[in-house]
Amino acid sequence: DAKTTQPNSMESNEEEPVHLPCNHSTISGTDYIHWYRQLPSQGPEYVIHGLTSNVNNRMASLAIAEDRKSSTLILHRATLRDAAVYYCILGLMYSGGGADGLTFGKGTHLIIQP
Amino acid sequence: ETGVTQTPRHLVMGMTNKKSLKCEQHLGHNAMYWYKQSAKKPLELMFVYSLEERVENNSVPSRFSPECPNSSHLFLHLHTLQPEDSALYLCASSQDFLVNQPQHFGDGTRLSIL
Numbered sequence: 001d002a003k004t005t006q007p008n009s010m011e012s013n014e015e016e017p018v019h020l021p022c023n024h025s026t027i028s029g030t031d032y033i034h035w036y037r038q039l040p041s042q043g044p045e046y047v048i049h050g051l052t053s054n055v056n057n058r059m060a061s062l063a064i065a066e067d068r069k070s071s072t073l074i075l076h077r078a079t080l081r082d083a084a085v086y087y088c089i090l091g092l093m094y095s096g097g098g099a100d101g102l103t104f105g106k107g108t109h110l111i112i113q114p
Numbered sequence: 115e116t117g118v119t120q121t122p123r124h125l126v127m128g129m130t131n132k133k134s135l136k137c138e139q140h141l142g143h144n145a146m147y148w149y150k151q152s153a154k155k156p157l158e159l160m161f162v163y164s165l166e167e168r169v170e171n172n173s174v175p176s177r178f179s180p181e182c183p184n185s186s187h188l189f190l191h192l193h194t195l196q197p198e199d200s201a202l203y204l205c206a207s208s209q210d211f212l213v214n215q216p217q218h219f220g221d222g223t224r225l226s227i228l
Contacts, residue, residue: 032214043118043204043219044157051214091214102217104157 004088009109012078020073020108022088027068032091034102035062035073037084044087044104047073083112117141120205120220128228129195135223137188137205143218145211146188148180151202151222163188164211192225200227 005023012018024033035047048055048062050071055062061074075082087107118139127133137146148160162170163182177199179191188205202224206217 036217041221043206043221044217045219046216049214049216102157102159106156 004090004105006086006088006105006108008106009111011111011113013113014080015077018075018078018082018110020075020086020088020110021070022072023070024088024090025069027090033062033064033068033071034087034089034091035060036087036089036102036104037082038087038107039081039084047086049091078110078112080112080114083110085109118205118207118218118220120203120223122223123221124224124226126226126228127192127195129197131195132191132193134192135190135203135205135225137190137220139186139205139207139218141207141218143207143209144185145208146182146185147206147208147217148188148190149204149206149219151204153201157204161190162211169211195225195227197227200225 003026032049032051034049036044037047038044048057048060050062050064052064054064063072063074065071073086085107087104089102089104091102121136125133145164147162150158150160160174161168161180166182166185177194181189181191190203202222204219204222206219208215208217
């Protein structure tokens with residue numbers, strides 16, 4: 001299985017942009033890049049996903065390197081409610097031979113300072 | 115608002131008890147999942163159901179028995195559990211079990227085995 005590497009923790013100030021990096025040097029051509037986050041005492045929450053092109057949604061932006069070996073989740077203006085563990089996950093397309101759930105790593109613990 | 119509801123939120127049981135965890139989604143999704151989140155380990159996929167058929171079982175001990183009576187409900191029946199089974203059990207759903215589709219998680223059942 002392709003693995004991801006993320007920093008254990010990061011700190012940022014409220015109302016500033018946050019760039020969360022993820023390395024996935026063994027990514028295959030059919031791996032999607034997913035980001036989820038988990039707030040304290042809650043289940044994980046979908047943030048964004050992409051394959052090759054950069055993606056934007058109301059929560060965040062995903063910047064994918066041209067060689068796809070790394071990606072960056074961008075929170076444009078962090079708030080205290082963005083304090084969570086952020087998971088970068090590679091997800092295989094279903095090939096018909098079996099289903100794949102999401103393989104979570106340890107993620108990055110994002111701390112937001114007021 | 116999660117869209118996926120898990121009950122109970124907390125459960126304490128002895129090793130000889132039998133209990134069930136319940137998950138309910140009214141998102142119109144066809145795939146449902148059970149995950150286990152232990153204190154010192156990443157989220158682990160346990161079971162995947164698609165259209166009420168089990169499509170994945172990740173070598174989970176037989177003391178965990180899933181049931182999916184319809185596409186909106188998923189149960190995890192527990193019997194003769196061990197202390198190491200104490201964890202947060204999370205249910206998720208997605209439109210189908212293609213991994214490029216977001217998964218929606220409940221807030222989990224915190225299980226403690228005495």
